[in-house]
Amino acid sequence: MNPNYFNENRTIKKGKKTWIFSKRYMKLKSELKELHRKQADSRKQSHNRLTNKLLTFGDEHYWEEMNIKGLQKRSKKTEISEKTGKFKRKKRFGKSIGHRAPAMFLSILERKVKTNGGTFKKVNTQTFKASQYDHKANDYKKKELRERWHVFDDGTKIQRDLYSAFLLRNSNRVGTKTNKRLCEKTFEAFKTFHDKEIERIEKQETFVLNSGIRLKSKKASL
Incomplete structure (x- = not known):
């Protein structure tokens, strides 16, 4: 509809144009x-x-x-x-x-x-680093994206995303880092609910994407 507006190499010519559009x-x-x-x-x-x-x-x-x-x-x-x-x-x-x-x-x-x-x-992501912090060791441990579980020095395993949520819940007032004292105070209660939720997910048939949680029905078929 507008052949005069294009160069031979099919690029658009410079300058002001009034485009004509077809009904289609x-x-x-x-x-x-x-x-x-x-x-x-x-x-x-x-x-x-x-x-x-x-x-x-x-x-x-x-x-x-x-x-x-x-x-x-x-x-x-x-x-x-x-x-x-x-x-x-x-x-x-x-x-x-x-x-x-x-x-x-x-x-x-x-x-x-x-x-x-x-x-x-x-929460400030750059200073908080929820996916890397370990409140027991009070240190940061960088994980690869494929690592879906946080493992403490004593061997305790916590699902990575749930642990990050726990750390965010126990942030300081300005949201720059985790409050270690609050983590220590509430961790056992969190761990109890965490284990119950993991058990519930393992028993159900719905697969949780990128969680690292394997369903019991799938374990049996392997």
Whole structure:
């Protein structure tokens, strides 16, 4: 519809243009707009359902601050995979974040928590390092992403994500690090509930993705 606006190599010519669109193009554009509207409504409804469910679990909510916009940007580093020997993809989570809108979810959750008189605390991820801290050793132990369990020096195993949540729950007032004294005071009660939950998950048929928890039914079939 606009052949005069393109160079021979199919690049667009510079300068101001008045684009001409076909009726078919306008129809498809309208349909796409409607699809995006439906997707946005569905996403918002899903966020509201999930936030309402989270409100039933308690009135104290902790969030690890993240640079969500940074996760959307392509990586600037050019790296080669040790496994395949090929260049790693520079794409990150642009489409996933666009589809799921985590920032909007957190905004809805924070508003609802505060409206209901609850506490919504933001935790500094860089200083807190919840996935690395060991409150018994009072030290940081860096883990690989594939390691889904935190193992103490005495051999006690705690599911990594649940332990991180425990550490966040026992943060200091400004949310910069864990309060070791509070951890020691509440750990035994947490461990009791932790073990019961792990046992419940192992018995059920629903697989918990990236948890490292193996279902008993799957153990029997191996």
